[in-house]
Amino acid sequence: MEILLTRCSRFIRVHSRFLRDLRGLLCKSRLVRAGFGLGASILLAAGNVHNATAATVNLSPVVAKSTLISPLDSAKQINVILALPLGYRTGAAQFAQRVSNPKDSLYRQYITPEEFAARYGANPGDYAALKEWATANGLTIVHEAVARTFLTVHGTVAQFQTLFTTRLNNYRSADGNEFYSASVAPTIPDVIADKVTGVIGLTNSAQYAPLAKVYKTFGEDEVTSADGTDTAGGTGPGGAYAPEDLRTAYQIPTFGGAAPQTVAVFEQGGFNQSDVDKFLTRMKLPHRSVKFVSVDNYDGSVNDNNVELEAVLDIDMVIGINPQVKEVLVYEDGTDTFAVALLDALEKVASDNQAQILSISYGLDEVEQGADAMDAESTVLTQLATQGITVLASAGDNGAYGDTGTENYPATYNVSDPGSQPMITCVGGTSLSTGSGEAYVTESAWNRLGAGHGATGGGISTQWGIPAWQPGQWVSMYGGSQTNRNVPDVAAVGDPVTGVAVYSKVNGGWLQVGGTSVSAPVWAGYLSIVNAGLKYLANAQLGFVNPVFYQDTELYQILDGSNGNEVIYGSPGYSAGSVYNNCTGTGSLWGGGLAFQLITFASSTSGTPPSQITGLTVEPSKTSATVTWDPTSGATGYTVWIDLVSVLHHTLYRLTDVAQTYLTKKTTFVMKGLESNQVYDINVGAVNQSGSTTVALVFSTK
Secondary structure: OOOEEOOOOHOOOOHHHHHHHHHHHHOOOOEEEEEEOOOOOOOOOOOOOOOOOOOOOOHHHHHHHHHEEEEEOOOOOOEEEEOOOOOOOOHHHHHHHOOOOOOOOOOOOOOOOHHHHHHOOOHHHHHHHHHHHHHHHOEEEEEOOOOOOOEEEEEHHHHHHHOOOOOOEEEEEOOEEEEEEEEOOOOOHHHHHHOOEEEEEEEEEEEOOOOEEEEEEEEOOOOOOOOOOOOOOOOHHOOEEEEEHHHHHHHOOOOOOOOOOOOEEEEEOOOHHHHHHHHHHHOOOOOOOEEEEEOOOOEEEEEEOHHHHHHHHHHHHHHHOOOOOOEEEEOOOOOOHHHHHHHHHHHHHHHHHHEEEEOOEEEEEEHHOOOOHHHHHHHHHHHHHOOEEEEEOOOEEEHHHOOOOHHHHHHHHOOOOOOOOOOOOEEEEEEEEHHHHEEEEEEEEOOOOOOOOEEOOOEEEEEOEEEOOOOOOOOOOOOOOOOOOOOOOEEEOOOOHHEEEEHHHHHHHEEEEEEEHHHHHHHHHHHHHHHHHHHHHOOOOOOHHHHHHOOOOEOEEEEEEEEEOOHHHHHOOEEEEOOOOOOEOOOEEHHHHHHHHHHHHHOOOOOOOOOOOOOOOEEEEOOOEEEEEEOOOOEEEEEEEEOOOEOOEEEEEOOOOOEEEEEEEOOEEEEEEOOOOEEEEEEEEEEEEEEEEEEEEEEOOO
């Protein structure tokens, strides 16, 4: 029997009491829909809390809590960024909102770096004056921003101490990390004080901030799962998860080659290509192009073992999730401090305008990064949004406390920058459990604080107001804020104990690794597949995607776990729960269903979407089904989604994870590999640049 359905009647509705009643029934599938509304204004409701001022540069409070080691060598050469305000900041923010709002006529009408500079860039006269001042004072210009928002200058410590009337010292923080910083607030010279909004690189200048966490080292010789890990069981070295396992568990679509996309990753140093090659060969993955891109004249050498591991992990996960990715661009700056390296890399990604996705697996607590640096990041992230470049970042690996919270008792809460930026998709971490054939069973919020293996970051920003796409009444259900930005937005596997296999020779060979520096590139690889589908069917690009995640989103809801330990640290952290929580956001990756949603969620008020699909029929056999429909006026392509369902009290629910999304430009599609005598749900979406129409049909195999 065939039954035409409306989408609203097919899914479990999110209601906490109803979810509790259904948990036993749902068993392994924790898939529900997070129901959020979308207002007309979807980005910043309150804007940034901080508004940078001239005259002096504030010192980070971390300096006062750290131990002085020695004066910084006056001959040491460093880079410093002079940040300028956009000429029309409000206009840039509004445009970024509009191109990211599915209900706006400018949705996905992105612009080029040159167009951004012409419309919103910093004052050309001020930029020229800064360049003249830098050159006149013996500084070398090493990086110029297309939009004139940053000017990166190079000089000796002695030069900067004289120009900014300060003294730079080496310090050791309470957690043992060494950094350099000004010991007194730097004074901005009067001649440039009215032209800049920040000077980045003189205060609390932490060097490296990778987040990868090693659980086990297996060595050069591959070991079996019996001799290796205690995860739920993967097919990689030592039983750690291989990319194929994650593609199976998260039901990743296979159309990444429809219109291959480019993914960029930010790294604070070099990596060994031979490590990536060995991983790809072992995992039977294609050797996709991996290109080094120098930032601020970095030579690409391996400068830090932890950074090398982070770099190969990021590259491995992107290619592992999307084996058909066009290219991975590795933006490397290994000589600058984290704040300077990140800002110049972000700007170069924007000015190059080659990547559709950018993944960042690094981070520092907001209090460590400083307001000036975060404000400058916000400027270039606004530009990236106007260009349609999706940016993802890790939520952090030390639970609700961040890097610095456990210096106090009870521990204080901290979130990680750049993950807390409102224009970034922040990715939290889960513990992943799989069954036979690495099929998805369940996930919980990653929390191994008691065993010393970290926990997913997440919490409330002290820097940023709540974006309008984060509905306060929903994000505050489990302790979130109704006034400030909540993180993360989404999640994926991050627990080192249920971690992934990677190879890094300088770190001991084959390793089992976790952290939100796994979950961020996993999402980056996945979204590059979705982008491939959008480009192929509708010549469109995702861009800033957070507003979609806070609507009726096809994600695995994470109902169990937390990211704190009150017994050890005196503060409980945040708890998982339905709809939204500050451990795993709106949920974990359910690739098959979400892809259909993201591709068909191309609605816009400009142009004419396809006509309603008619003539949908299914001819089932025992293990396959032929789906046909009439040609649809205005459609440039179609998405097809099939799902195995069950009926309870006359309502359809997903009880298993057999579901996937496919693309076609024809009006006939053959589904293979089905189970006999089962009920399936078919959804077909007609797509063009202006929107989509969908129709659903339920059928039974023989």
